[in-house]
Amino acid sequence: MLDLQFICENADDVKQNCEARGVTVDVDAVIRLREERNKLVGEGDELRRQQKETSSQIPKASAEDRPALIEAGKKLREQISGIEARQKEIEADLRAEQTQIPNMTHPDAPIGGEDDASEVHLSGQKPEFDFEPLDHYDLAAKHDLIDFEAGSRVAGHGFYYLKNDAVMLEMALVQFALCKLRDEGFTLHTTPDLARDSVLEGIGFNPRGDETQIYSVNDSDLSLVATAEITLGGALKDQTLDVKDLPLKFAGLSHCFRTEAGAHGRKTRGIYRVHQFTKVEMFAFTGPDLEQSNAVHADIVRIEEEIFQALGLHYRLIDTATGDLGGPAYRKFDLEAWMPGRGDGGSYGEVTSASNCTDYQARRLNIRCKSAEKKGTQFVHTLNGTAISCARAIIAVLENYQQKDGSIVVPEVLRPWVGKDVIG
RNA sequence: GGAGAGGUGGCAGAGUGGCCGAAUGCACCGGUCUUGAAAACCGGCGUAGGGUCAAACCUACCGUGGGUUCAAAUCCCACCCUCUCCGCCA
Numbered sequence: 232m233l234d235l236q237f238i239c240e241n242a243d244d245v246k247q248n249c250e251a252r253g254v255t256v257d258v259d260a261v262i263r264l265r266e267e268r269n270k271l272v273g274e275g276d277e278l279r280r281q282q283k284e285t286s287s288q289i290p291k292a293s294a295e296d297r298p299a300l301i302e303a304g305k306k307l308r309e310q311i312s313g314i315e316a317r318q319k320e321i322e323a324d325l326r327a328e329q330t331q332i333p334n335m336t337h338p339d340a341p342i343g344g345e346d347d348a349s350e351v352h353l354s355g356q357k358p359e360f361d362f363e364p365l366d367h368y369d370l371a372a373k374h375d376l377i378d379f380e381a382g383s384r385v386a387g388h389g390f391y392y393l394k395n396d397a398v399m400l401e402m403a404l405v406q407f408a409l410c411k412l413r414d415e416g417f418t419l420h421t422t423p424d425l426a427r428d429s430v431l432e433g434i435g436f437n438p439r440g441d442e443t444q445i446y447s448v449n450d451s452d453l454s455l456v457a458t459a460e461i462t463l464g465g466a467l468k469d470q471t472l473d474v475k476d477l478p479l480k481f482a483g484l485s486h487c488f489r490t491e492a493g494a495h496g497r498k499t500r501g502i503y504r505v506h507q508f509t510k511v512e513m514f515a516f517t518g519p520d521l522e523q524s525n526a527v528h529a530d531i532v533r534i535e536e537e538i539f540q541a542l543g544l545h546y547r548l549i550d551t552a553t554g555d556l557g558g559p560a561y562r563k564f565d566l567e568a569w570m571p572g573r574g575d576g577g578s579y580g581e582v583t584s585a586s587n588c589t590d591y592q593a594r595r596l597n598i599r600c601k602s603a604e605k606k607g608t609q610f611v612h613t614l615n616g617t618a619i620s621c622a623r624a625i626i627a628v629l630e631n632y633q634q635k636d637g638s639i640v641v642p643e644v645l646r647p648w649v650g651k652d653v654i655g
Numbered sequence: 656g657g658a659g660a661g662g663u664g665g666c667a668g669a670g671u672g673g674c675c676g677a678a679u680g681c682a683c684c685g686g687u688c689u690u691g692a693a694a695a696c697c698g699g700c701g702u703a704g705g706g707u708c709a710a711a712c713c714u715a716c717c718g719u720g721g722g723u724u725c726a727a728a729u730c731c732c733a734c735c736c737u738c739u740c741c742g743c744c745a
Binding site: 302305471599608 | 673674703704705713714724726735
C-alpha cells in the first residue's frame, strides 16, 4: 500500500506508474474520497469536543440543569454516530481503491510486459549433450523419483510424491541453502504453513478473491501460505523496531501452496507448475531509505547467484519489466535456470525471484522503526528472495546433470547430503 | 477438548462509570551537585491525525471488533492471545 498523502501529492506520477504497470486504478477517486474523509474527520472531531465538554458539565450541574445537558449530549451522540457511519463507509471505499495502487517503480526497471524484461547477464554454460536429453519427467520415471499417479489419487492433479533419491536431493538442496544463509548472517526459521488472511493481505496477496492463488480454510481466517515471504514478513506485524538492529535478515523453510487458478491448459507435465512445493526463502527488514534496501537487494541477488553457481547451473539474471512486477515490488530480479528438457530443445525457467518492496508491505503490516535521534517512527523497507525453490531446482539439476547412459550426476555441493555421486 | 486467571505506556504495576492519556516505581534523556562516577534533587520522557512560523491547543488510541450510556480502561457481547490445572496426542 502506498501512503495516502503521497498518492494525492504525486497523483500524476502515480497515474503514470499505474499505466506502466498495466494496472487500472481510479486515482482521482482516491483523492476525492480522501477529501471527503478529512472533512468528516474534522466535523467528527469538533462534535466530539463539544460532546466531551457537555458530558463533563453534567456531574457538577444542578439537578434542574441536568436534563437539558443530557438532552444536548444525546443529540451530539446521534450526530457523531451518523458521521462515524458515513466515515466508515468512505474509508472502506478509500481503502479498496488505495490498496489496488501498486508500488512505485525503480527508474531503471524496464517498461513493458513479461517479454520486455532485460537480461542483466548470463552465468555458466549450457551443457552440451551428444544425445537427445530427456526432460525431468522422463528422467524421474526412469529412476522412480516422482510418483504423479499417487499424487493425483490422493490430492489431485498438481500433487506428487518425491521418492528415493529425489527425496535426498530435496533435503540436500534445503540443507545446502540453509547452511549458505546461516553463513550469510540470516536467522534461520521454519515457519507456519498457514497464516491469517490479514497477514496475507499485508504482504500483498488476496486470499479469497476470484483469481486467488491461495487455498483458504473454511470457517476460519486462515489460508495455506504460497511462500514463507508471508510468514517471515508477518512475523513482525505491528512491531516497532530499533533502527540500530536493522537490517534484520530472516530465512524460512516452508511448504508453499498455490491453486494456480487460470494456469490450466499450460504445459503441466512434471513438477514445473505444481500445487505444493518446498522452498527456502530469504526475507529482510531494512531501514527506511532506498540506499539501504537497494544494497540489501543486491546482496540477496548475489546470494541467489552464488547458490546456482555452486550448483553448477547455467542461468540468466533478468530485470523484471514493470508489467510483471505485481503490486508490492519496487524492483524485481529473477534467476532463470537453463532447463534442457523444457520446451523444444530446452529453455530458461524461473527458479528464483528477488524483490525490493520498499515500504509497501510494511505500511499495511504496520512494521515501523525508530531511532534515538529522530522523533516519531517510519515504516521499514522489506525485501524477499528465493534461496531454493525445490521443485524447480530439482528439474534443473536432473535435466542438466543427465548423462548418456541415463544416470544423473549429483552436483558436488549436494553430495554430502545425498550420500552418492550418481543417481542411477 | 474441559475448568479457571488474565491482556493497561519500554518494563513492572495501580486504576470497576465522569476531574484518567491514565498514579507510582524502574529504565531512558537533559540539568544541578561532584575532580570523575555513584547517590540525591529538578525537569523531560508514547503513537497517529489535525492545527501553528513555532508553540498553545483539538481528536483518536488501555488486546481486537461491536454494544449500553449524556459520559467507558472501567459495564455487556463476540473474537484473538497469554498463563495455570485436567484430559488427549505426534
